[in-house]
Amino acid sequence: MALTLFVLFILFSLLNILFYIGYFSFSSSKPTKIPGGQLPVSVIVCAKNEAENLKNFIPAILSQNYPNFEIILINDASVDETLDVMEAFQETDPRVKIVNVQNNEAFWGKKKYALTLGIKKAKNPYLLFTDADCAPETEFWIEHMTAHFHENKSIILGYGGYFKNKISILNKLIRYETLFTAIQYFSYAKWGMPYMGVGRNLAYTSTEFYEQNGFATHLHVRSGDDDLFVNQAATRENTAICFDEKAITRSVPNSSFKEWVSQKRRHISTSVLYKREHKAILATFYLSQLLFWILFIVLMVFQIHWQVVLAIFTIRILVQYVVFWQSAKKLNELDVVWLVPVMDLFLVFLQFGIFSTNLVSKPSNWK
Incomplete structure (x- = not known):
């Protein structure tokens, strides 16, 4: 079981890192x-x-x-x-x-x-x-x-x-x-x-x-x-x-915070109507993001190959930092970059919670 979790962590981490490397197409552009x-x-x-x-x-x-x-x-x-x-x-x-x-x-x-x-x-x-x-x-x-x-x-x-x-x-x-x-x-x-x-x-x-x-x-x-x-x-x-x-x-x-979550619920509720290929790639990214964090926490708590896990975690965070820093510099948002990975962890579980809530109740209308 421990080996399975470790292998899954490596796979989902690599997948998530590949997405962030792909985001360099924007972050490094002028x-x-x-x-x-x-x-x-x-x-x-x-x-x-x-x-x-x-x-x-x-x-x-x-x-x-x-x-x-x-x-x-x-x-x-x-x-x-x-x-x-x-x-x-x-x-x-x-x-x-x-x-x-x-x-x-x-x-x-x-x-x-x-x-x-x-x-x-x-x-x-x-x-x-x-x-x-x-x-x-x-x-x-x-x-x-x-x-x-x-x-x-x-x-x-x-x-x-x-x-x-x-x-x-x-x-x-x-x-x-x-x-x-x-x-x-x-x-x-x-x-x-x-x-x-x-x-x-x-x-x-x-x-x-x-x-x-x-x-x-x-x-x-x-x-x-x-x-x-x-x-x-x-x-x-x-x-x-x-x-x-x-x-x-x-x-x-x-x-x-309540108003913002309500707004995000409306936004997320529309994503189920996106084209199939868009839903697939977005779902793949968010799944890799969610499982990266879940598996990282589990492996660190139980000290399973923790040195390797921590090294992979550090690489992933560094790649994310570079993407966010380059992008934030373009869009005048540099003061939020230091919040990685705290905001990343919070948003992953918040978005999962919003998605789950939307499955059982519809968000309210605009204004």
């Missing part, structure tokens, strides 16, 4: 320098009860250094002053357009329906998405994201991080997990297997949207307006990634 163009862009923001966030963050979009864009603000049946705030922006800036989804509409409360109305309202063929609680870090966000629209590239995956709170452990956990997710979807895209994107910083053409029949295949699913659409539409040929520091957006993170 942003592609593409001259910004003059493409007509529609920035789309869907908001539900986001009056204060709109006041704080829409000015950062309006002040973008880009000559040809409009903003589509979608009020998704809000009950606060969201619509009033939108109308105030519209009165002072002709680039602002409003879509007001009311409670008596057939699919009210469905974010994908609201987004579809916003996309139909857009006059420009190049669409750039962010959330109401998001702000671009620089005035060149639109320029750098949309510069990647060229030839056959119709989907652009960007990085949507979170604002930093130096004294909050929860904030570091959220940003660590967000960084790790970005490492994965950027790496897989570079492998030619794009499988998801984040709605906080995502772009695609209206032509791509209509060719995919919008969100029709997963309209019944509560979440997934971003990752399920990308999973459905993205290919090796039509997808580009943008991780230039001038193209990063930052969002307001959850203020409580």
Whole structure:
């Protein structure tokens, strides 16, 4: 039994290390320098009860250094002053357009329906998405994201991080997990297997949207307006990634652990609808990650070949550190790197717990 556990530890450790070596495809890469163009862009923001966030963050979009864009603000049946705030922006800036989804509409409360109305309202063929609680870090966000629209590239995956709170452990956990997710979807895209994107910083053409029949295949699913659409539409040929520091957006993170877990439950619930090959490779990685930690703990507790086990563990952690450090440097998240492997261990078991919980109960709707 002891020998079996030891052999399994070696096998799953090697498998996990191979994944991290694969992630060097992103972590060791440099942003592609593409001259910004003059493409007509529609920035789309869907908001539900986001009056204060709109006041704080829409000015950062309006002040973008880009000559040809409009903003589509979608009020998704809000009950606060969201619509009033939108109308105030519209009165002072002709680039602002409003879509007001009311409670008596057939699919009210469905974010994908609201987004579809916003996309139909857009006059420009190049669409750039962010959330109401998001702000671009620089005035060149639109320029750098949309510069990647060229030839056959119709989907652009960007990085949507979170604002930093130096004294909050929860904030570091959220940003660590967000960084790790970005490492994965950027790496897989570079492998030619794009499988998801984040709605906080995502772009695609209206032509791509209509060719995919919008969100029709997963309209019944509560979440997934971003990752399920990308999973459905993205290919090796039509997808580009943008991780230039001038193209990063930052969002307001959850203020409580319960809220964050609820958000992660919604995100994880959509992954079961990914393409079969994507589910297979993601499941293989997470299984190798989980068993690496379980077997390491068991073998160390019972002192089974502990010198070799510790050596393999050290190699794996060092490889992970290098990947995270290189990636965090690109995405301005270096302050969370020192948390490896503590955060890694915590997230492995948290994600396993969330997945297990989702099997017996469904997560709540957005907002």
